[in-house]
Amino acid sequence: MSFLGSIAQTSAGAASDVSNEQGRLYLATKTLTLEEKVTQLFEQLRGSVYRYLIIALGDSSEAEDVTQEAFLELYRCLREGQEIREVRFWIFRVAHNLAIKHKLKDKYLVPMDSESWRDICSQRKDSRPDPEQSLIQKEFQKRFQSALQKLSPLQRQCLLLRVEGFKYEQIAKALNTSVSHVAQCLRRGLRTMRKNNHD
Numbered sequence: 001m002s003f004l005g006s007i008a009q010t011s012a013g014a015a016s017d018v019s020n021e022q023g024r025l026y027l028a029t030k031t032l033t034l035e036e037k038v039t040q041l042f043e044q045l046r047g048s049v050y051r052y053l054i055i056a057l058g059d060s061s062e063a064e065d066v067t068q069e070a071f072l073e074l075y076r077c078l079r080e081g082q083e084i085r086e087v088r089f090w091i092f093r094v095a096h097n098l099a100i101k102h103k104l105k106d107k108y109l110v111p112m113d114s115e116s117w118r119d120i121c122s123q124r125k126d127s128r129p130d131p132e133q134s135l136i137q138k139e140f141q142k143r144f145q146s147a148l149q150k151l152s153p154l155q156r157q158c159l160l161l162r163v164e165g166f167k168y169e170q171i172a173k174a175l176n177t178s179v180s181h182v183a184q185c186l187r188r189g190l191r192t193m194r195k196n197n198h199d
Helices: 003-008 034-057 060-079 087-102 114-123 131-149 153-163 168-175 179-198
Strands: 018-021 024-027
Touching: 034 060, 034 087, 034 114, 034 153, 060 087, 060 114, 087 168, 131 179, 153 168, 153 179, 168 179
Parallel strands: none
Antiparallel strands: 018 024
């Protein structure tokens, strides 16, 4: 099976031979091929990378393409023998850089449109809330999306990477900015989100 074919399929039945302990990639044994190991990482991380890219790029099909490109780059680097520490951070950094490359002619990354927001919402597991909960959830999503759109692209990216669990230093490195600028963007972004949530 080719690597591209394995990206498109789920590897749910395969026993995990790849662990991400404290952000470092460990390949425990040689029972799985490199393609299978990268496929497992793809299955573990693609959802969060894809969600980040939808917000960053504003286009679900472009986000899907960039997500796959990032994992193909992971495969190429591992095949060439490069040691990758902090795999999750590495993937987000590569995805971010690829997104910038895709939008190079734009000064800022494009804000998310309504269709992309619906794509994100549709990926959530449906726990079948009752009509009242559903209405509350829709209102919250509407207010959240509205507040998110009022942030600058950099504030939005900082906030989304922080939500994904990245530290300030990692966010600064991924976005090629200073730690103090990341802190300032997060502080202002959260203040804007709170203000819009109370309006």
